[in-house]
Each structure stands twice: as C-alpha cells, then as structure tokens.
Amino acid sequence: MNYEEAKEKFISTWGSLGSMWGINKAMAQIQALLFISTKPLSMEDIMKELKISRGNTSMNLRQLMDWGIVTKELVPGERREFFTTEKDVEELARHIAKERSRREIKPVIKTLKEVSSIKNDGTAKTKELIKQTKALHDLTETADSMINKLVSQEQNWVTKSLLKLIK
Amino acid sequence: MNYEEAKEKFISTWGSLGSMWGINKAMAQIQALLFISTKPLSMEDIMKELKISRGNTSMNLRQLMDWGIVTKELVPGERREFFTTEKDVEELARHIAKERSRREIKPVIKTLKEVSSIKNDGTAKTKELIKQTKALHDLTETADSMINKLVSQEQNWVTKSLLKLIK
DNA sequence: ATAAACTTTCAATAATTATTGAAAGTTTAG
DNA sequence: CTAAACTTTCAATAATTATTGAAAGTTTAT
Numbered sequence: 516m517n518y519e520e521a522k523e524k525f526i527s528t529w530g531s532l533g534s535m536w537g538i539n540k541a542m543a544q545i546q547a548l549l550f551i552s553t554k555p556l557s558m559e560d561i562m563k564e565l566k567i568s569r570g571n572t573s574m575n576l577r578q579l580m581d582w583g584i585v586t587k588e589l590v591p592g593e594r595r596e597f598f599t600t601e602k603d604v605e606e607l608a609r610h611i612a613k614e615r616s617r618r619e620i621k622p623v624i625k626t627l628k629e630v631s632s633i634k635n636d637g638t639a640k641t642k643e644l645i646k647q648t649k650a651l652h653d654l655t656e657t658a659d660s661m662i663n664k665l666v667s668q669e670q671n672w673v674t675k676s677l678l679k680l681i682k
Numbered sequence: 683m684n685y686e687e688a689k690e691k692f693i694s695t696w697g698s699l700g701s702m703w704g705i706n707k708a709m710a711q712i713q714a715l716l717f718i719s720t721k722p723l724s725m726e727d728i729m730k731e732l733k734i735s736r737g738n739t740s741m742n743l744r745q746l747m748d749w750g751i752v753t754k755e756l757v758p759g760e761r762r763e764f765f766t767t768e769k770d771v772e773e774l775a776r777h778i779a780k781e782r783s784r785r786e787i788k789p790v791i792k793t794l795k796e797v798s799s800i801k802n803d804g805t806a807k808t809k810e811l812i813k814q815t816k817a818l819h820d821l822t823e824t825a826d827s828m829i830n831k832l833v834s835q836e837q838n839w840v841t842k843s844l845l846k847l848i849k
Numbered sequence: 850a851t852a853a854a855c856t857t858t859c860a861a862t863a864a865t866t867a868t869t870g871a872a873a874g875t876t877t878a879g
Numbered sequence: 880c881t882a883a884a885c886t887t888t889c890a891a892t893a894a895t896t897a898t899t900g901a902a903a904g905t906t907t908a909t
Contacts, residue, residue: 516797517800518800518803518807518811524793524796524797525793525794525811525815528793528794532790534704535786539867540867541867541868550818552807558886567868568869568870569869569870569886569887570869571867571868571869594877595884595885602814604814604817604818604821608821619699627692629683633684633685633688636685638685639720640718640720643719643720644685644689644692644718647769647771648688648692648718651717658775706896708898726855735900736856736857737857737859737899738898738899740857740858741857741858741898761854761855761906761907763855763856
C-alpha cells in the first residue's frame, strides 16, 4: 500500500465511521483529511481533494467548527481562509465525547427521568415502565458521567489507575 | 403525564436514539416496547402497537435476535411466536457493547493498523499519516478494550473500583 | 396429504438525508 | 466607491435508507 492508497483508505474508513459519532460522511472525511495534512488547507484544497462541492464543504466545515474540532487559521498575506483540526487524539476524543454528551446523551437522560417519574398507579404495567426506565436512567447517567470523567482533564490519574485495573 | 403518554415518549425517544447504537428506528422501538412490556409479545401485538407492517416487524425482530437482545419465547398451546428482550439493563449494555465492538470497532482498528503500517518513505506527509493513524489506532484499541472489560463479566469489581475513583 | 395459521422474503415505493450549484452575501484591495 | 476574491445560503436534486404489502415459504393439526 503506497501513500495515496493509505490516505484514501483512511479517509474513507473514517468517513464511514462518522455515523458512530453522529456526524455525516463529508464532515468526517474533511476532518480526516485535515487530521493527516501537514499544513492548513483552504476550502479549495478540500473540495478538490474530496471531490465535493463548495456548498457542501462550507456547511460541513462550519459544523466541524461548531463541534470545536476544526478551527480557522489565518495565513498572513492570504485572502482566503485555511482550516486545521485538533491534532492531538486525546484532545479530539475529549471534544467529541463532550459534544455527544451535551447533544444526545443529556437530553435522553432528562427524558428517562421524566418518564420514570410518572405517578405510580399500582398497575403492573406502570410499575414495569417505571422500574425499567429508572434502571435505564441510572445506567445511562453512570455511563455518561464515567465517560466524561475519563475523558476530562482529570484524565491522567484516573485513566492510569483504570488501565492498571483492567490491563 | 399518564401511562400512555409516558410509554409513547419512552418508545419514541429510544427509537430516535437507535442511531447511537447503529440500529434503525423500528428496531429500537420494538426493543423499547418489549423492554417495558410485562409479558412476551406476538408479532401481531408489535405491529399493532407500533403501527408498522408485518414485513418490517419480521425483519427487525430477526436483526434484534442477531444482536442477541431479543429471544423467541414459546408459549404452550399457542401457535404463533412470542418475543421478549433482555430485561436486565447491564446485560443489555453488555450485549450491545460486544456487538458494536465486533461489528464496527474491530474492523476500524484493523484498517488503522494497516494504514499506519505503510512503508515510511521519509517524506513529511507519509510521516504525518503514519504518526496520526498510529495515535488513532492506539486510542481506539485502548478505548475498545476498556469498554469491553468494563462491560464484561469481570465487571463488578472493576466497575466498583472505578466508581469509587471517579464519583 | 391438505388446509389453516403463521412467518419470511423482496421488489416497489416512500421517507429521509446529503449534495449540488448558482445566486446572494461579505470582505479586502486599490 | 467598485471590482475582485472569496464564502454562505438554500431550493432543487440525487443518493441512501426504511417501509410496505403481497406472494412465497413454513409449520402444525387433522
């Protein structure tokens, strides 16, 4: 496998993985391209490299900036804008985990709380609904909190302790 | 919020959450319905309750069985088949994590390994590709292994130790 | 063996989601 | 101020993914 093949393979794999992070293909591919680029890229560069339209590139770059994993870079003497992504994988994971928690997990926890708090009328089906959604609520909340802690700045000592435990 | 409202809210929330587990809406909704049901349900029950077609129900039940989170239940004296889902949330999480790892994460780790193992020709861009994909590979592998351990049968003592660390 | 009761399959269709591209908008240089 | 260089917006369109429903398949009872 040569450089070009490896690059394409990486970008396409990372792209199809986007759904795991709740982001779309183009968004994931742009991030992947920036991630292995040795220098900031312009919109033109990205469009050409990934063969996607200007509009698509623009919209997805914006979303990546909203996620906090891509930033505009001003290159002195250049009119157009250049973009870079967070290059440190742990920092990247931190951003992604934080955003996912905020956008998707937290709202679900809230709903589970609401649903599990309905009045218990004593019927079997109500009891079951309350019991099961409560269990799901507690699990989700614990998992969310664990991931956020693991991935947060307190990371180091926790992660190291954990790795010792499980390795 | 009464029982019916709470039930609908739970099923629809869980359904829209399906994408987080890489499963589709109908699949997630069927699982949700079974999860709060006090007894096994027939295909007819599920179709009627969720207002989806027979074909859709059949296909998604099969997928849920492939995932190992729904099982056929034989009710004595009944001709048709009944279905139940794993009711224990931790067992459920275990199944889901294991399947996701096997279906999605493991193949990605393999690709990252391949890509990061290309011959280093000494150019800056090749060096960057190798460095970044290697970092991603290591992170992904560690995360996958952590989740699998946390969620596995060795769970108890590890989880408890961890909870003490982070709470 | 046959018919009834039930499930599965899959081509057609619908619903959803992503992408394009051209017009409108913005910024900078002169 | 105006023109050029660049970016954003968004309605139209394409691509993808989910759903239907009826025909084919299977199982069980008689």
